[in-house]
């Protein structure tokens with residue numbers, strides 16, 4: 792991994808099954824909305840569909856774990 796890379800994560804709600812796994816595994820990063828779909832948390836609320844949010848380094852492992860287990864395959868991680 793290059794130095795100065797920053798993990799970012801987003802969710803496409805269209806494919807979220809609503810099982811809540813990501814919010815269970817990594818509640819500091821993911822939360823469910825009122826309709827039972829997962830979102831990435833951001834300061835002051837929930838990120839929009841596809842909105843990329845920076846991940847604290849301490850949360851990276853949990854995010855990758857959630858991505859690997861996501862039934863909807865709708866958690867997207869990038870490093871840039």
Ligand code: SF4
Nearest residue numbers: 807808811813861863
């Ligand atoms: S793990 Fe995937 S399918 Fe399950 S709630 Fe999270 S985003 Fe939705």
